[in-house]
Amino acid sequence: MFAATVSDSTGTFTWGEVPDPVAGPGELLIDVAAAGVNRADLLQARGRYAPPPGASDIIGLECSGTVAAIGGSGTDADDAARGFAVGDRVCALLAGGGYAERVAVPAVQVLPVPPGLGLVDAAGLPEVVCTVWSNLVMTAGLRAGRWLLVHGGASGIGTMAIQIARWLGARVAATAGTSEKCSAALDLGAEIAIDYRREDFVMRVMEATRGRGTDVILDVVGADYLSRNIAALADGGRLVVIGLLGGPRAELDLSALMAKRAGVIGTQLRTRPVTGDGSKAEVVAAVRERIWPVIASGAVRPVIGRRLPMREAERAHQLLRGGSVIGKVVLTLP
Secondary structure, eight states: OEEEEEOSTTOOEEEEEOOOOOOOTTEEEEEEEEEEEOHHHHHHHTTSSOOOTTSOSSOOSEEEEEEEEEOOOSSGGGTGGGGOOTTOEEEEEOSSOOSBSEEEEEGGGEEEOOTTOOTTGGGGSHHHHHHHIIIIIIITOOOTTOEEEESSTTBHHHHHHHHHHHHHTOEEEEEESSHHHHHHHHHHTOSEEEETTTSOHHHHHHHHTTTOOEEEEEESSOGGGHHHHHHHEEEEEEEEEOOOTTOSOOOOOHHHHHHTTOEEEEOOSTTSOSSSTTOHHHHHHHHHHHTHHHHHHTSSOOOEEEEEEGGGHHHHHHHHHHTOOSBEEEEEOO
16 A cells, blocks of 8 residues: 655655555454544654554554454454444544555544545544543533633644533633634634734633633643643643643642642543553543534534645645644545
8 A cells, every 4th residue: 555654854755655554353444535634743754753552653643534344353352343344434543554545443443424524524533522522521521611721722623622612511712823713713612712922811811710710721832831821720720731832841830739729631642542441442432422423413523724635745744834724634545
């Protein structure tokens, strides 16, 4: 099969032949129609985010396509795979391997394409929905009436976080870097859109909440925002860090954290185990039960900013790095 592979540490891609994957016990082999592009992909392309042990070294954390084959061994590992058939339209959360014509993935990480959604656009769902649901709901306990602050509100993660939070009945503030992106966040349901280049997000959050602060912060920045994020939290609030665009190291004023009885939580989806407590299987099952019907209804949808041929993976990375795209970038195969 063909795949987009990185040829050097500068992130230069080559489109060429690689060995075909094989579906093992409890796995599905998927003919890929499209793959979502994520910021983690940009890091991996530059040698700064290695795949977990045993995962494909081909980049790509989510895809959509059709089931080409079902692995089997006659063991309990086959149970999840039995829910699918060859030809099914699916999308999948991957540990790697999405930028290719085929990928093998544990069936517990595969979801049917929601009714009413195109196969290509479905590639922009698994990573963002699983990231948002696992962090906002399963980890931080966001619920109706609570405030959420989303950093990067016009990103793939941000656009999905705003929609899911609003569906839950939460109130949302979002930061973004341009007036166009702020408008997009408001259109998706954010009550407040903060241009972080010109405004103090702590002050805006405190004004909106009448000095109380926000209950949950979903942060992709990391070190540069740590102290301000703590200042913006409400008593008992939760800061969930899922990205390090602003660096990995900063001083933490523990007294400020303790005074608010607040928590700082760092998470990664990719490094979760496939099955067991806190696993990808657990997250995917929760998403399928709670959010998939909402997506099928049209109340929540992926925001796709650009669609490019997979041979243009390098250009897709440049677009995402440049920050001009609102929503997801998706790579497509013929």
